[in-house]
Amino acid sequence: MIQEYENILRSIISNVLGTNDDTVFKISSERIEKWKEKREEEKKKFDGILTEARIIFYSDFYDLGNIISKNWGSFKSIFNDKKRFDVLFSEMETFRNTISHGRQLLPYQEQIVKGIIGDLKTKLVTYHNRNMGADDYFIKILKVSDSLGSIWDNTMLPIGLFTKKTLRVGDSIEILIEAYDPKGREITYRVRWGNIDQKGLINNFTIVINKSMIGKTSNLRIEVSTKETDYENSDTTYLRYIVLP
Structure with missing residues (x-):
């Protein structure tokens, strides 16, 4: 579930800032190079086949929070309240660390994760509806x-x-x-x-x-x-x- 949350954030970032390697994410060039290295490793792992070319999909979890914070002016209309976004992102980061250390989430924690993901999906849909025409x-x-x-x-x-x-x-x-x-x-x-x-x-x-x-x-x-x-x-x-x- 945490992976789903990360990928929804990556989709939002792609929609707002772009998907090219030269997209301005306002983070260090060292981080971008790390993403490129991960993408190249993925390509080698699958014998030259790359099913995901978008650079943002090779970012780490904490990169996503940094990108949104440093480009808050571009994301404000989606998330509205920065303090609320920071609190929910921090909550998800805690849950992610719990899982990465081999521990399972408690049932009430799983429900919190589902709620945060559902809220994020709603924000993505609202953003698309606001920026699309009748055909959309x-x-x-x-x-x-x-x-x-x-x-x-x-x-x-x-x-x-x-x-x-x-x-x-x-x-x-x-x-x-x-x-x-x-x-x-x-x-x-x-x-x-x-x-x-x-x-x-x-x-x-x-x-x-x-x-x-x-x-x-x-x-x-x-x-x-x-x-x-x-x-x-x-x-x-x-x-x-x-x-x-």
Whole structure:
């Protein structure tokens, strides 16, 4: 749960300040270099495949508090009360240290963590709603990545990505989908490929390649949707592969 809190903060920082390596976070260049080293280690660990390129996602927990504090003018409209943010961040840091030392949180502490995370999610949704137009009442696929290192995100063409990756019948591939619903509704994820049709509330899938997928341009369809709405709320994109017998 603490990791979820950290990643929501990283998403907020990305939305407000940016995601590039040269984004001005107002922290020391030494810290930025540490993040780059961690990213490079991650890349080597997975044989050159990097599923997360955004530099902020290699930051440490305390970096996040420093960034928000030093850029408070940019984050004030999201968190409103700095003293309250500092207190909640400190609370989460204490819980994080408890877990990192091999101790479990007590039930009431787990409830506090859930409450803080829920509050943070609400602030993120409110921020998006305040800064988006009418079209942004609808769900969006933000990013799709596979275990081969292919990445599509919503800055690219909506028709998807021709990965130029070659697969064979019997191979398996993992797909990770990141999506955002501005109203915070529960998201259903779905992948369709050949005669495979999988869906659920979990955003990652493992697909075993079979004969129905063979082709020079074989289309994996990625869909996200929400049920709790009185209007059509879905988004779709594609990853394309070469699939050999």
